Amino acid sequence: QINLPVIRQYVDYLVSKQNVKNIFVNGTTGEGLALSVQERKQLAEEWVCQGKDKLDHVIIHVGALSLPESQELARHAAAVGASGIAVIAPFFFKPTNKDELIAFLREVAAEAPAVPFYYYHIPPLTGVKIRVEELLDGIKEQIPTFQGVKFSDTDLLDLAQCINKNSREEFVFLYGVDEQLLSALAIGADGAVGSTYNYLGRKNNMMLQAFAQHDISLARKYQFLTGEFLNFVIKLGFGVAQTKAVMTFVSGIPMGPPRFPLAKASEEFITKAKAKLNSIVWPAD
Numbered sequence: 001q002i003n004l005p006v007i008r009q010y011v012d013y014l015v016s017k018q019n020v021k022n023i024f025v026n027g028t029t030g031e032g033l034a035l036s037v038q039e040r041k042q043l044a045e046e047w048v049c050q051g052k053d054k055l056d057h058v059i060i061h062v063g064a065l066s067l068p069e070s071q072e073l074a075r076h077a078a079a080v081g082a083s084g085i086a087v088i089a090p091f092f093f094k095p096t097n098k099d100e101l102i103a104f105l106r107e108v109a110a111e112a113p114a115v116p117f118y119y120y121h122i123p124p125l126t127g128v129k130i131r132v133e134e135l136l137d138g139i140k141e142q143i144p145t146f147q148g149v150k151f152s153d154t155d156l157l158d159l160a161q162c163i164n165k166n167s168r169e170e171f172v173f174l175y176g177v178d179e180q181l182l183s184a185l186a187i188g189a190d191g192a193v194g195s196t197y198n199y200l201g202r203k204n205n206m207m208l209q210a211f212a213q214h215d216i217s218l219a220r221k222y223q224f225l226t227g228e229f230l231n232f233v234i235k236l237g238f239g240v241a242q243t244k245a246v247m248t249f250v251s252g253i254p255m256g257p258p259r260f261p262l263a264k265a266s267e268e269f270i271t272k273a274k275a276k277l278n279s280i281v282w283p284a285d
Helices: 004-018 037-051 067-080 098-109 132-136 156-165 178-186 197-212 216-236 240-251 267-279
Strands: 022-025 057-061 084-088 117-121 146-151 172-175
Touching: 004 037, 004 197, 004 240, 022 037, 037 057, 037 067, 067 084, 067 098, 084 098, 098 117, 098 132, 117 132, 132 156, 146 156, 156 172, 156 178, 172 178, 178 197, 178 216, 197 216, 197 240, 216 240, 216 267, 240 267
Parallel strands: 022 057, 057 084, 084 117, 117 146, 146 172
Antiparallel strands: none
């Protein structure tokens, strides 16, 4: 079951301990696709409510396999005051080309005509491999509220071409593969949305700062150390359940088990992951 009362503590932790002020709700890490429409609405409301005057942006993911559900979630997000909405490609009956995908996105975006709209590109999970570069051609005419992309793929050529075409900087590109963020920044990504920023937000903010100050050597140190941790846990089996476990032991906030079919992290994983994270020597802040 979802645990709404813990969200106030969660917001305060992210802001005060991780210097994170922008939240992406009901995405992959939040198990959005495993929740009912009612649960997703409750979470969206609680994050917007608890984030008021504390968070800069609360983007709500409203993608679903069913168009009417996605539209309902978009209307709800607009009504509760979300800063933006995001939508993944449907992944059972899949769009097979750009026009089919845009048609679906357009119908959802139209339900929240005053809210910035993001396409959430995550082909490893959706299996929809339509290149974002193609998708962007003429998209503003089809979706006037189109703001940008949460780009969760390792295809940096596609991302680079998107940024190259975006010379007037109409769109925002938020990168979603945490272990490759520095590479994405180098080709022009505007920011990041990822799971590790829940518990390594401050470290990644230090990397962003180092990059902005052209201290590439320091930025690399942060990226390599994040990568060292992720490389270690990926070999143990690292998914949403394990991310919840790491966040629980780092923050002290109970993230709870995942919903079936995911299985909760083992005690062995928690022991090894904690030891690994504690062993990493970060650059002095």
